[in-house]
Amino acid sequence: MLRTPPTRVSAPALSDALARIEQVRALDIASVDLADVPDARKGVLVRHAQTVRVQVIARMAAERRQATLLVFLQHLERTATDDALAVFDALMGKLATTGEARRKVDRLRTLRDLDHAALLLRAVASIVMDSEIPAQGIREAVRTCVSELDVQDAMATVALLASEDDDPAPEALLGSYTTVRKFLPRMLHSITFEGTPSAKPLLDAWAFLGRIEQGGRPKPRWADAPRMVVTRTWERRVFPRSGEVNHQAYTLCVLERLQHALRRREVFVTLSVAHADPRAELLQGDAWLTARDDVVRALNRSAEPGPELERLRAELDIAYRAVAQGLPGNESLQLTTQDGHTRLTLTTSDPLEDTASLNGCGRRWPPAYRPSIWPNC
Structure with missing residues (x-):
């Protein structure tokens, strides 16, 4: 039934939710103006x-039945889009969680090989760093300790198993291409995204995937895929070699960026409720000019951008100076330089001990809630 929203989080369920949108849209009632x-x-x-x-509904009078169905179907097209995007968000989160769990299991399985390679390379490094061995004899000293083949195998093992990424999300999603192919063609056809200027690289990449899916002549080349959408964490996987594009990694990168953009409201859908354009309700043109003086007076703001920008600049400057003054005494924050870039590192604070009054408060809670809030009660 069209009135029944999706209840499962899976690729087939998302495909069914997108088919639901197409069924409602086939009735062609979105163009009917109900503004009055x-x-x-x-x-x-x-x-x-x-x-x-x-x-x-069938027993209603004809005019009332038509009015009820018209209003309901227009509303249904918007909510059906929201339902499909909600399943998409949940599915992408599920794929990331499942992939991360699988990645951790695989990493634990290969940890022994990585340890063996690291220990062998540590022995080689200790010989290289030994100041008593002359520079001309380092290679010969290494060969007397370990064979050259073992060193090459250890280097290959480290290159295969060690991760260079700060963000594990790309690695977690890489095995999900087969799953996303179950709904991607229908999603490209069913939902038209728009966005803010900052979302233009993502929208260009989404349009490129749509042209790839449509086929036809001339068929777009993956080498011409928009590259601005690819983040640093995905770059090594999407572009493994110069001039080469991994189309599976590129597709997963675009879908991940789409999920984040929908959450940030950078991308929106016209026929939607939860994901509509957040700027649509803003006053425009003459309506804004008429209400502007009353609005700025009520908010105690200036109608000119200059004073407002100067106020924000002053607040930002004060905040920066306050943070800079507190950096020397902040033991939980360190600034380190890596590859010419300054990185911010925050350490976890030690937990505070529960007070007697807090523990006494916990005992007054129902027993079912105590383990997750006050485990010692």
Whole structure:
């Protein structure tokens, strides 16, 4: 039934949710202008159509039945889009979580090989760093300790198993391409995304995937794929060699960026409720000019951007100076330089001990809630 939203988080469920959008859109009722109908009245009709049985709607008078179905189907197209995007967000999170768990298991399985290689290379490094061995004799000293083949095998093992990434998300998602192919073609066809100027690289990449999926002549080349969407953590996997594009990694990178952009409201869908353009309700043109003086007066703001930018600049400067003054005495924060870039590192603070009054408060909670809040109670 079209009224039933998806209840599972899986690639087939997302594909069904996208098919639901296409079924509603095939009725071609989105273009009907209902701007003159009050929102309260629309809400009443929608709630009625969602709760009553089909036979009740069929027994309505013709005009009331048409009005109820028209309002409900327009609302359904928006909520169906929201439902599909909600499943998409949950599915991408599920794939990332499952992939990360699998990555950790694989890493634990190969930890013994990595330790063996690291110990062998440590022995080689100790010989290299030994000041009593002349520079001309280092290679010969290494060969007397370990064979050259063992050193090459250890280097290959480290290159294969050691991770260079600060963010494990790309590695966790890399095995999910087969899963996303189950819904990606339909998603490219069913949902049209728009966005803010900052989302242009993502929208260009999404349009490129759409052209790849459509096929036709001339077929787009993966070498021409927009590159601005690829983040630093994905770059090594998407572009393994110069002039080469890993299309699976590129697709997963775009989907991950789309998930984050939807959460940040940088990307939106016109026919949606939860993911509509956040700027759509802003006053524009003459309506804004009429209300501007009252708005800035109520908010105690200036109508000119100059004073507001100067105030924000001053607040930012004060905040920076306050942080800079506190850096020498902050033991939980360190600034380190790596590869010419300054990195910020925060250490976890030690937990505070529970006070007697807090423990006494915990005992008054129901027993079912105590283990997760006050485990010692």
